[in-house]
Amino acid sequence: MTHSRTPLAAAVAASVLAVAAAPQAVAGDEEKIARGKYQVTVSGCNDCHTPWIDGPNGPEPDMSRMLSGHPADFPVASPATMAGDPWLVAVAGTNTAWSGPWGVSFTANLTPDPETGLGKWTLRNFVDTIRTGRHLGRGREILPPMPIPMYKNFTDEDLEAIYSYLQSIPAIHNPVPEPLAPAAPATASN
Numbered sequence: 001m002t003h004s005r006t007p008l009a010a011a012v013a014a015s016v017l018a019v020a021a022a023p024q025a026v027a028g029d030e031e032k033i034a035r036g037k038y039q040v041t042v043s044g045c046n047d048c049h050t051p052w053i054d055g056p057n058g059p060e061p062d063m064s065r066m067l068s069g070h071p072a073d074f075p076v077a078s079p080a081t082m083a084g085d086p087w088l089v090a091v092a093g094t095n096t097a098w099s100g101p102w103g104v105s106f107t108a109n110l111t112p113d114p115e116t117g118l119g120k121w122t123l124r125n126f127v128d129t130i131r132t133g134r135h136l137g138r139g140r141e142i143l144p145p146m147p148i149p150m151y152k153n154f155t156d157e158d159l160e161a162i163y164s165y166l167q168s169i170p171a172i173h174n175p176v177p178e179p180l181a182p183a184a185p186a187t188a189s190n
């Protein structure tokens, strides 16, 4: 700049710049959320984390309860009794409760509800969980069939996009039960 400006003009110019920068940041977030939505959709998160119902065209995820995990109003009290070989794993009709050698696992509430979902999770909490296969990166091991062995290969960029999308979806209050221990002593862990 060769000409001088009054402080007022400079301040106005600066505020115009700040206003102009804001929509760019929002557009960046929207892009990240859209990418996360795509990742979540094609990675099958809804297969397990959205309760399934019998729709007009057969079983389908109930998107009115999208990614809210195993429904609290569908109690599961004990592991499945299996007929034996070759069967190992059973799944409840909602596709949200899984019975296997590990006991019974219930899919987590991935919505941003602060009490029952991921509302209080930071990006770090999410990345640590997926990378280590432990709750928040330091708690108990995440049980099957959560595909940790595959998902830990997501790039940092993908995980950030998935996290951003999950934090943007409607919060659903749904307290998911703790896992149940395996029934047969022969398959007890530890």
Ligand code: HEC
Pocket: 039, 040, 043, 044, 045, 046, 047, 048, 049, 098, 105, 106, 107, 108, 110, 129, 134, 135, 136, 141, 142, 143, 144, 145, 146, 147, 151, 162, 179
């Ligand atoms: C094949 C079924 C299945 C699929 C697909 C699946 N999950 Fe899971 N997920 C589970 C189960 C079951 C649990 C609970 C495991 C447990 O309680 O230890 C779980 C747990 C989690 C947890 C841990 C929650 C906590 O409190 O520690 C996160 C986070 C998660 N899933 C995210 C995802 C995301 C994101 C996707 C898609 C990219 C996904 N899951 C796809 C079955 C699945």
